[in-house]
Amino acid sequence: MEEMDMESSEPELYHIxxxxxxxxxxDFREQA
Structure with a gap:
């Protein structure tokens, strides 16, 4: 599931x- 090849510098943010x-x-921030 890597649609957006974002740099793995922020895995948490990418996951959210x-x-x-x-x-x-x-309000996906509440799910963080």
Whole structure:
């Protein structure tokens, strides 16, 4: 699941964004 080849410098952020895009949640920060 590497659609956006973002540099692995921020895996946490990538994980949060990835989940947010999947669920399309406006407040994905709460899921962090």
């Amino acid at each position: 964004i990835s989940n947010a895009m999947r669920l399309r949640l406006p």
